[in-house]
Amino acid sequence: TREELETGAVLMRQFGTPHATGLLQSLHEIAQQAPFRHMLTPGGGTMSAAMTSCGALGWVSSPRGYAYTTQDPLSQRPWPAMPANLSTLAQNAAQAAGYPDFAPNACLLNCYQSNSHMGLHQDRDEGDITQPIVSLSLGRTGLFMWGGPERRSRVRTFALDHGDILVWGGPARLHYHGIKGLAPTPHPLTGLTRFNMTFRHVEAHT
Numbered sequence: 001t002r003e004e005l006e007t008g009a010v011l012m013r014q015f016g017t018p019h020a021t022g023l024l025q026s027l028h029e030i031a032q033q034a035p036f037r038h039m040l041t042p043g044g045g046t047m048s049a050a051m052t053s054c055g056a057l058g059w060v061s062s063p064r065g066y067a068y069t070t071q072d073p074l075s076q077r078p079w080p081a082m083p084a085n086l087s088t089l090a091q092n093a094a095q096a097a098g099y100p101d102f103a104p105n106a107c108l109l110n111c112y113q114s115n116s117h118m119g120l121h122q123d124r125d126e127g128d129i130t131q132p133i134v135s136l137s138l139g140r141t142g143l144f145m146w147g148g149p150e151r152r153s154r155v156r157t158f159a160l161d162h163g164d165i166l167v168w169g170g171p172a173r174l175h176y177h178g179i180k181g182l183a184p185t186p187h188p189l190t191g192l193t194r195f196n197m198t199f200r201h202v203e204a205h206t
């Protein structure tokens with residue numbers, strides 16, 4: 001099913017489900033090279049979701065701020081390459097949502113456990129906001145918070161289930177969003193863990 005939540009935001013339930021086993025295999029291979037880690041924030045906190053990246057650019061948070069980098073600061077090596085099954089799925093989803101030219105060069109992987117959440121935020125470190133973000137949920141259901149263009153905008157909550165893909169572009173691209181927590185039920189493929197991958201096109205710093 002393909003559901004337009006608002007202009008530019010398209011929810012495709014179950015779009016990734018047929019490919020889940022291979023996607024999780026790729027995720028584990030990425031995590032062997034660039035382990036999930038709890039990053040520090042500029043505000044002095046620690047993120048409760050663990051993160052890693054693949055692709056030419058990876059997202060990092062530290063007390064010094066947020067940035068996309070070409071190297072994993074843990075290994076000082078390039079981030080793992082983006083596997084073809086991931087990039088192809090993201091491009092197919094973007095195409096189905098009306099973005100035929102989407103070419104991701106960064107994929108942020110998030111790993112949630114029972115005590116994890118992600119506060120309301122905007123994604124604005126990518127440079128070119130005419131490019132959409134494609135999000136894929138795997139495993140345990142996440143309770144997604146979806147707001148508006150301002151932090152004080154009304155927030156709606158809905159479930160993101162295993163295999164669901166969301167494409168955010170157009171006017172929705174800078175909307176506030178977050179993860180309130182996880183649904184109680186474990187998932188047969190991941191147990192109590194939820195994974196999320198977000199595919200992005202990030203402009204290289206010049």
Ligand code: MD3
Binds near residue numbers: 168
């Ligand atoms: C709406 N991740 O990694 S995915 C993130 O489930 C992030 O891990 C959440 O927010 C997660 O930055 C939510 C859905 C999502 C991703 C990017 C968006 C929604 C978005 C960008 C703009 C608007």
Ligand code: FE
Binds near residue numbers: 121122123177
């Ligand atoms: Fe986000």
